[in-house]
Amino acid sequence: MxxxxxxxxxxxxxxxxxxxxxxxxxxxxxxxxxxQDPTLWGPAAESEAAIRLAWVSLHETSRPLLAEIAALRADLHAEGVDRVVLAGMGGSSLAPEVITATAGVPLVVLDTTDPAQVADALAGDLSRTVIVVSSKSGGTVETDSHRRIFEKAFTAQGIDAASRIVVVTDPGSPFEKLAADAGYRKVFLADPNVGGRYSALTAFGLVPSGLAGADIATLLDEAAAAAAVLSKDExxxxxxxxxxxxxxxxxxxxxxxxxxxxxxxxxxxxxxxxxxxxxxxxxxxxxxxxxxxxxxxxxxxxxxxxxxxxxxxxxxxxxxxxxxxxxxxxxxxxxxxxxxxxxxxxGIDPFDQPDVEAAKKAARALLDQPPGAGTDEEPSLVDGPVEVYGGTGQNLAEVLRSFVASVPAFGYISVQAYLDRLDDASAALLRPELAKRTDFQTTFGWGPRFLHSTGQYHKGGHQNGAFLQITGAVDEDLEVPDRPYTLGVLQRAQALGDGQVLREHGRPVLRLHLTDRAAGLAHLVKAVQEVDRP
CATH class of the missing domain: 3.40.50.10490 (Glucose-6-phosphate isomerase like protein; domain 1)
Known part of the structure; x- marks a missing residue:
């Protein structure tokens, strides 16, 4: 070990x-x-800590899951089902992605609202596919959308959709009832006294990873060995x-x-x-x-x-x-x-997330508007395949220089790409390019994935960030069954909603919309390379 x-x-x-x-x-x-002493973080944190510390013993309490996961995997393989898709956000997707990548086993992770990336997952062999839908409540809008889309796609191919949907949720959640009523293949219940970001060794981390073929028993053994050391006052x-x-x-x-x-x-x-x-x-x-x-x-x-x-x-x-x-x-x-x-x-409560809901609320408000409402915003500049919203300058390089100048001393730049993590992967080049040319620490996140990750810090942490949003044209949108919006509309609402909340916090926000994604990214990277250090 x-x-x-x-x-x-x-x-x-x-x-x-x-x-x-x-x-x-x-x-x-x-x-x-x-x-699991909840008093360690002060009286204000005690009530939350009292229901969030069960992660310390998951190496023991998660053991019964191993046999259930192995049995389901064997049954699925006997039916020729060996392609695992995971629909989950934040803690429901980040740990399984690390576990399966480390194990070298394939897992299709959907933590996006980009229509092209979801369409790519749908284009796989559905006859061999099971989707794991992970959500503590079931109300996560991205995950609920994925479930609806895959359920319709299975049915369209003559596949019994319920037999291909596996649910991970908290006991007593609305999602548990929905899954039971729908007759989904299997419902795994996670420990409700573990928050999402501490849930790597709960059903949220283990079920998709185990179904994909990772050695999750050894993972728990490794955690058990570490627990023996980490529990000691030494x-x-x-x-x-x-x-x-x-x-x-x-x-x-x-x-x-x-x-x-x-x-x-x-x-x-x-x-x-x-x-x-x-x-x-x-x-x-x-x-x-x-x-x-x-x-x-x-x-x-x-x-x-x-x-x-x-x-x-x-x-x-x-x-x-x-x-x-x-x-x-x-x-x-x-x-x-x-x-x-x-x-x-x-001196803070490490188990709450008081600012996460703000961006979700703003996005929901935009989704509740009548179709077409709020879409008449005019760009301040159009530079080739890039529309600029919220910046100043005669060209894209000047806009970026002005944006960088808005970052306070010892601040940071957050690049937020509401794009396809697969087809638009070159967007990740923006992080090292900006960091190299500005001397500011620069983060990169795929939207809306980062909203379930660093989004809390952006609103609640040190208020010295500047935020560069990248959105892109949607060529082929995807309907969300029984919902009044498409994935493209949802993705746009999430970007605009988060930008609105960040501005309310007094932070600089620059949105660049790519009317042609490939050409726009190339144009943007070139413009970033013209940005000098402040």
Whole structure:
């Protein structure tokens, strides 16, 4: 079994962290977290913490799921069904994506409202497909849309849709009743006392991963081995060390945690830990902003300033101040403990998400408007295949320079691409290009996926972000059965709704709409390359 470890390269940081860890040990923080003591985060957080700490024992309580998942997988394979599609947002999709990528098994993840990306998933062999629909309540608009679309597609091909839909939800949820009434193939109930971002080892993480072929029993074994260490009130407890180190750096002005994978077999971990840290700590005007980069040589990591803590997932390398390494199951639990510890030290409740609902509410308000309403906004500039909304300048490069000038000192840029994660993958080039040319820490998120991840931090964390939204023309839209909107309309409402909320927080928002996605992205990347450092 691979042991978990945390290394602090910076001697000064190591000394300051050790001092703080001794206090945490004296206060028995590790054993109290393990005992699910809700008082650790103060009276205001106690009621929420009391129903959100069951993640500490999932390596034991999730064991009964293993046989159920294995039996369902065998039954499906006997019927020739071996293609797994996952419809889920936030914690319902991020952990399964990391688990299956690390295991090297295929899983089609739908955490998008882009019509082309959903159409691509529909174009697969439906005769071999089962869809896992994961939602704590069932009311998640993206996931509900996916379920409706796939149910119609199965039926259209003469397939019994109910036999191809597997549900993961909380007990007693409206979704549990809907699934029972519809006669869906199987309903897995997750532990209701675990929040979405801590749910990697619940049914939300295990069901789609296990059906796809990942070794989830070993994953729980890895977490069990880590739990034996993380529960101890000792100076060497990696969870205490990591949480304390992040807190020390934050107190010194390093409000950003910049990630890069190094020598590790774990794939895509920064994308999972991004939600855990941002949603847990980004509130009350404070918190830690996670920044996922392309590697230790990437802009933002290799040249990080004093406002960032460079952190390697894997062995220490390059300019990393911190590193954490170990098995995937161990890393899940390590970062959950560390985030809970950091929450205590930052003086916030690491289990609530008070600002997540704002963007959803704004999007719903736009969807409730009559068809065609709110679509008459005029661009301030049209530069080739790019329409500009909210910016100033004679061309796209000037608009971007003005946007960068709006970022406060030690602030950050958030690039938000409401596009197809597969066909429009070149949009991700915008992160390193902007980071290199502006010296600002720059994050990148696919919309609306990031709304269930870093969206909380954008509204509740340090208010020094500037937001670049990228939307694109929809060539072929998809109807959402029995709903008055299409996926394209929903995607647009989510972008505009979030932009509206960010503006209400006084933050700069620039929206660039690509009338031709491929040409627009090429034009945009070229314009970014003309942006100089401030």
């Amino acid at each position: 691979i042991e978990i470890s945390v290394d602090i390269v910076d001697d000064k940081l190591a000394e300051e962290t050790a001092t703080l860890v001794r206090t945490l040990v004296a206060d028995q923080v590790a054993s109290k977290i393990t005992a 100076d060497t407890n990696a969870g205490l060390v990591l949480g304390a180190a992040l807190s020390v750096r934050h107190s010194e002005g390093a409000e950003k945690v910049v990630f890069a994978n190094t020598n590790t077999s774990v794939k895509g971990f920064p994308d999972w830990v991004e939600q855990l840290i941002a949603e847990s700590t980004g509130k009350q005007g404070t918190g830690l902003l996670p920044v996922a980069t392309e590697g230790i040589d990437a802009p933002g990591f290799a040249d990080a300033g004093d406002d960032a803590t460079t952190t390697a997932i894997g062995t220490p390398a390059g300019p990393a101040r911190l590193s954490s390494s170990g098995s995937l199951g161990g890393l899940f639990l390590l970062w959950e403990y560390a985030t809970a510890v950091a929450g205590r030290l930052l």
